[in-house]
Amino acid sequence: MGGTPRMTTASKLVLSALADSAPDESYGLDIAKATGLRSGSLYPILQRFEERGWVESRWEELDESAAGRRRRRYYSLTGLGVTVVHELDNAQAWFGELGPTLS
Amino acid sequence: MIAAGALQLLGTLGGLVVTVLLGVIANELHSQIPRLARQIVRLTTRFLPPDIRHRHSEEWLEHVDSLATEEKKLFALVWAMGCLRSASAMRLRAFATRPLRSVSLLTGQLVQVGVSLALIGWSFLIAVPALSLLSATTGLWLLLMVLNEWDEEGVRAEHAVDASWRGSLLLKAKSLLRRAVRRLIAVF
Numbered sequence: 001m002g003g004t005p006r007m008t009t010a011s012k013l014v015l016s017a018l019a020d021s022a023p024d025e026s027y028g029l030d031i032a033k034a035t036g037l038r039s040g041s042l043y044p045i046l047q048r049f050e051e052r053g054w055v056e057s058r059w060e061e062l063d064e065s066a067a068g069r070r071r072r073r074y075y076s077l078t079g080l081g082v083t084v085v086h087e088l089d090n091a092q093a094w095f096g097e098l099g100p101t102l103s
Numbered sequence: 104m105i106a107a108g109a110l111q112l113l114g115t116l117g118g119l120v121v122t123v124l125l126g127v128i129a130n131e132l133h134s135q136i137p138r139l140a141r142q143i144v145r146l147t148t149r150f151l152p153p154d155i156r157h158r159h160s161e162e163w164l165e166h167v168d169s170l171a172t173e174e175k176k177l178f179a180l181v182w183a184m185g186c187l188r189s190a191s192a193m194r195l196r197a198f199a200t201r202p203l204r205s206v207s208l209l210t211g212q213l214v215q216v217g218v219s220l221a222l223i224g225w226s227f228l229i230a231v232p233a234l235s236l237l238s239a240t241t242g243l244w245l246l247l248m249v250l251n252e253w254d255e256e257g258v259r260a261e262h263a264v265d266a267s268w269r270g271s272l273l274l275k276a277k278s279l280l281r282r283a284v285r286r287l288i289a290v291f
Contacts, residue, residue, distance in 0.1 A: 028162060028163075029166050029169055029170070039189055040185035040186075040192075041185075043159070044192040048196075070168060071161070072162075073158070073162040
């Protein structure tokens with residue numbers, strides 16, 4: 001899977017949400033609540049990030065019958081994902097400094 | 104006076120009964136929403152590639168259940184509908200990024216292309232000429248009807264010359280149409 005995935009506003013929101021919650025893991029609804037994204041956008045973004053190795057996921061270890069609910073899939077940033085978030089922050093800061101100069 | 108009062112009372116009672124019934128139906132529908140949302144998710148995950156189907160089915164069902172238990176039943180339904188969009192995007196992505204590994208996949212694609220070409224060919228060779236012929240015939244028939252109608256509306260009596268001119272035109276058009284139809288029958 002070469003190349004860089006599309007970096008949309010929604011993608012950045014997901015990365016930021018995962019970075020903010022680190023070192024804790026987040027499951028889908030947590031990320032949706034943090035970003036305001038709906039299911040139609042969120043899952044494909046998470047899938048793309050997993051394919052790129054920016055995000056990893058695991059199943060919650062839970063006895064479903066005892067807990068009375070289904071197990072959750074938890075997501076967290078990988079080392080590569082953390083690097084990407086830092087690069088994005090740097091780029092954003094650079095553009096922020098450049099903004100007043102340009103205007 | 105008494106009859107009017109009785110009617111008013113009946114109307115009020117009827118309104119109350121309808122309100123209660125609608126409330127019961129709305130409650131029933133509201134309680135069925137999580138079940139409907141789960142069904143939508145189960146159907147939706149069938150669109151996903153088999154290797155990720157089970158995983159997403161479990162994950163999305165958990166989200167729908169969580170929302171439903173948080174008393175956000177309508178939101179759970181909306182969430183389930185959104186899963187359909189996700190599934191179609193993920194399916195498309197899986198198809199686009201999957202390499203052509205086996206002959207069977209290639210064969211499948213060739214069959215798809217063949218069927219598409221056959222459909223396009225059918226539409227251009229048969230459907231389009233047939234529809235054109237049908238619309239042309241209908242148009243001509245409508246024109247003849249109009250001309251005929253015009254002749255019969257008494258215009259002939261007032262404008263005898265015009266009417267005879269239109270009459271001869273009508274006859275010519277009819278004979279032309281007959282010839283065209285005979286030729287077409289001969290061709291087919």
